[in-house]
């Protein structure tokens with residue numbers, strides 16, 4: 001069994017980034033006896049605080065990762081710290097569009113060291129926000145996790161809007177994923193899409209899906225909450241409400257193996273001549 005905590009963080013515009021980082025690090029410290037703790041997308045810098053992103057951005061050696069890294073060492077868990085606006089490290093490439101900013105997810109090991117980073121591939125905003133301010137990530141990322149009670153599992157990393165792109169989850173499946181981890185700042189206005197797409201990505205790939213959303217209202221956008229954990233058969237194992245909340249769920253990895261072998265739909269995949277599209 002993999003003991004998972006999904007920390008659905010609520011915030012508004014009245015809390016500074018520093019206050020929030022301190023508060024959320026404390027929330028992480030309180031999650032004892034977990035194998036995996038998950039936080040939402042951009043919770044420190046503000047999911048929709050577009051105009052503040054450049055000023056708030058920080059390198060992976062910055063204060064958000066440092067504060068979480070210290071908290072993680074007190075939990076003994078692997079912690080997916082959600083994402084932050086990553087500023088290019090000095091001497092590194094600013095990316096093809098020269099912006100030097102990404103929406104980057106970070107997985108920390110129990111020792112507080114970075115195990116994996118994933119730069120969001122699909123930028124959300126339809127002409128504002130991410131597509132005009134941030135670079136797009138160019139790689140899919142998986143990360144191996146060994147539970148404290150033994151038993152390894154492969155995490156496939158995705159962020160928020162990525163959930164709408166099933167081909168990315170297929171690629172993560174083909175890279176060995178058994179559990180997709182999806183931090184988000186998904187608005188309340190489309191929360192039914194969030195619920196449905198998470199279940200679809202789980203069922204079609206026969207994977208667990210851990211979705212950690214944001215709650216509260218910031219930058220004028222009401223967030224949807226409804227973080228959920230979905231089994232490989234598409235069943236919702238736990239779902240949060242619309243306020244700050246921590247979900248505690250045990251994932252039975254043997255159930256995943258049993259379901260994949262008793263209903264072996266993935267073995268019937270057929271690769272069609274072209275999966276590309278004209279743009």
Ligand SMILES: O=C(O)CCC(=O)C(=O)O
Pocket residue numbers: 047123124159160161162164185186187190193
């Ligand atoms: O796809 C959506 O409806 C929301 C996506 C989003 O808010 C994001 O990717 O930040």
